[in-house]
Amino acid sequence: MPVAHLVIAMPAYNEAEGIRGFIDEVRQQLAPIASRLTFVIADDRSTDGTAETLAELDDVVVQRQPANRGHGPTALAAYRAGLALEPDVLVHVDGDGQFLGPDFVRLVAALLEEDADVVHGVRGGRTDPWYRRILTAAVSVLVALAASRRIPDVNTPLRAYRPAALQVLVAAVPQEATVPHVHFSLAEARGGFVVRYVRVRSIPRRGESATGTMWGGVGRVTLPPKRLRRFAGSALRELWSLSLRPGAPLRAVRAPSGAAR
Template sequence: MKIIVTIPAYNEEDTIGEVIQNTKKTMSKANHHYEIQVLDDGSTDQTKNIAQKLGANVFSHQNNRGLAQTFRDEIKYALENNADIIVHIDADGQYLTDEILNLLKPIIDGEADFVLGSRFMGTIEDMPFIKKLGNRAFSRVVSKITKTKISDAQTGFRAFTRDVAEEVDVNSNFTYTQEQIIKAVEKNFRIKEIPIYFARRSAGTSRLMTNPFDYAIRAGVNLIRIYRDYVPLKFFGAFGFLFILGGFLLFLYSLLYLDYFFDNTIILLFIVGVQITLFGFLAEMIKNESK
């Protein structure tokens, strides 16, 4: 069984070396057949050179492509390298390499196909309040969509089988985290969460959260996209209901306080509401047929 530990990295020269070295120490304890892969996402510092000197298989983007594209390429190269199990861990050192074996165990024991390292089930040394709030919101949405309790849908510390990697496509342009979980559940893969330790970042700054306001906007937009793409009937139905409700309330107001029962605004609100709701039904049918 071949295990590939894949590490996405963008300007992580201060931490990438330690993550690779600690990964080697951890994997050697269990005598697993493994390789370490680094996907350099257009770094302008010494990240690539450090990873190569430490013996990792390094693949590079010419320019910074972002989380989602980097993840897709990580999977592609790992599969081409005949991975049976893929472990994904970040390059900033906040996830502890000692816990890689804990992620692998449920898969090796045949208990799970996909294992998530949950920060909220474990210990969080440091996480900004707005990011913690966003992570919990994402997890709640993913849990509702999948009807599966997920405490940390945003975690970047995860392990999964070759079958999961081959059958679960990630199409998002922003991140891979929630989409991989949702599609894995849809394809009936067994998912398990285990508690992990999330350490304080020792060097550099977060690539995901340059400032709280920017993070909040992007997180909010992504939440809307998740609802739209995976539960279209609920998404469009909610908007349709609001228009119909607005038309009904306006009708009641005109009935009680005005001299007319209908006007163009009331009719328009009803028509738009019905059309949006019907569009939700159509989108739901297309989604179900495409599974």
């Protein structure tokens, strides 16, 4: 299962406490199957020295974003930066390190061995607050109705892509989209992409402070924060406009011919 050039694209915001250890773990697992391994970090204007923590690592490229824009636009920036390196396989994961190294190998293996365009890491054991899980479940139902099939973990950030298939998706989704992975999942289901699913383990964010995570804090909260409530409303309007309404532009996305081969 050798890969000539494997790129890990990673959006990050204030992850200095845990991101280097996470990268070290992923590198240890993937280096044996990749002739060349590159990490591309899209830093969403971190204030805790995230970029400086990674400065001396030869296989890490950090691209500091022009402004703090949130998770969706930064994830898309990470995808674009990764594609620019012309990889043979691109894996996306968030910089908060909520996954384990061995699952990355399983994801890449499924992509190559099952002739897929994309493999989704379907999270088990999630530790997110209840309202995040409910929001994800509600969006999953909505997307399943639109796609006429259930899509496990519709918004998972852990994905492995063939570059040709990914290029189509990244080109179709606006750069400021707040929920690009939901758009990707729906377009993949409608557009004839070969999608596979691998169960992976979800663990708590790496790092103890409440300054990290692109979702606005990690403390114990019993009610949805105002920021998340505003985000949910904005995301639903975006989904309707770009992917769900009759004539929505992302309804026209189709897999490139022979993308998985």
